[in-house]
Amino acid sequence: MKRIFWLLAFFVVLISFSDLCAAERKIVVNNRVLAKVNGKAISVIDVMKKMDMLFYRQYPQFIQSPEARYQYYLSNWKRVLSDLIDRELVIADAEEKAFEVSQGDIREEMEEIFGPNVMLNLDSAGLTMDEAWEMVRADILIRRMLYMQVKSRIFPLVTPKELWKGYKEHVKNIEGEEEWVWCDLTIKANNGKNTEKIADLAHKALIQENSNFDTITKALEEKKIDMTKVDLRISPVYRQKKGEIAPHLV
Numbered sequence: 166m167k168r169i170f171w172l173l174a175f176f177v178v179l180i181s182f183s184d185l186c187a188a189e190r191k192i193v194v195n196n197r198v199l200a201k202v203n204g205k206a207i208s209v210i211d212v213m214k215k216m217d218m219l220f221y222r223q224y225p226q227f228i229q230s231p232e233a234r235y236q237y238y239l240s241n242w243k244r245v246l247s248d249l250i251d252r253e254l255v256i257a258d259a260e261e262k263a264f265e266v267s268q269g270d271i272r273e274e275m276e277e278i279f280g281p282n283v284m285l286n287l288d289s290a291g292l293t294m295d296e297a298w299e300m301v302r303a304d305i306l307i308r309r310m311l312y313m314q315v316k317s318r319i320f321p322l323v324t325p326k327e328l329w330k331g332y333k334e335h336v337k338n339i340e341g342e343e344e345w346v347w348c349d350l351t352i353k354a355n356n357g358k359n360t361e362k363i364a365d366l367a368h369k370a371l372i373q374e375n376s377n378f379d380t381i382t383k384a385l386e387e388k389k390i391d392m393t394k395v396d397l398r399i400s401p402v403y404r405q406k407k408g409e410i411a412p413h414l415v
Contacts, residue, residue, distance in 0.1 A: 190232070191231060192235055192238075194213060196208055196210050199246060202250050202253040202257075207246065207250065207253070211249065214291075214300070215300065216234075216238055216241055216242065217234070217290050218292060219241070220234055221290040229289065256306060256310075258310065259309075259310040262310075266309070271301050274301050275297065278301070344404060344406055345404070346403070347402075347403050347405075348403065349400035350367060350381070352364050352367060352398075353395070353396040354396075359394075363390060366384065366388055366390070367385065367397075381397065382397065385397075
């Protein structure tokens with residue numbers, strides 16, 4: 166596509182504050198054509214309208230402040246102008262490929278941006294319904310166009326072989342991250358001999374299939390152990406990497 170582009174000297178000169186009293190300051194626009202893309206002119210007003218929508222999405226609480234909007238214009242006009250030029254190129258390509266955007270999709274995104282009171286909020290942002298509608302349509306069109314471009318390039322690269330390779334790399338990276346989940350079991354009986362006996366029974370109960378800490382008391386009671394004379398405590402569950410545990414415990 167042929168791209169013709171020129172930039173006026175200073176955007177600051179084109180958008181400035183009027184010399185009214187401070188309480189009634191307004192933004193004055195000296196409209197000029199900033200660029201032409203495939204025969205379509207992009208003017209100062211076009212850039213400002215796009216920035217108004219972006220400003221409303223990011224800072225709706227300051228939409229009535231001319232000073233805040235003016236500072237936003239000065240900080241972002243170059244980036245927004247460049248984006249508008251790129252957008253026109255993508256949109257032209259999308260229209261050649263007959264991409265379509267339904268009215269329902271546009272309406273849904275309009276409500277997402279401006280809320281249920283679309284007309285009232287558009288008026289606050291200084292936008293007409295047609296202007297906002299066209300900008301939202303272009304946004305959706307560009308997203309879908311870029312998605313298809315990425316999809317057409319990336320999806321052919323995602324093969325079973327590449328997936329298996331990525332999986333092996335992932336497993337290799339996490340092999341050293343083995344995590345241990347454990348608890349402390351504390352047993353105190355009326356004397357050391359009984360404590361050792363109960364600990365041995367508890368250990369045998371734990372290593373049996375389908376046994377856990379919750380079944381220890383029942384297992385000891387089945388061995389005729391008087392649990393009223395035994396202080397059996399189980400700590401909370403601890404989670405630690407293998408390298409964080411003392412070697413003699415592993």
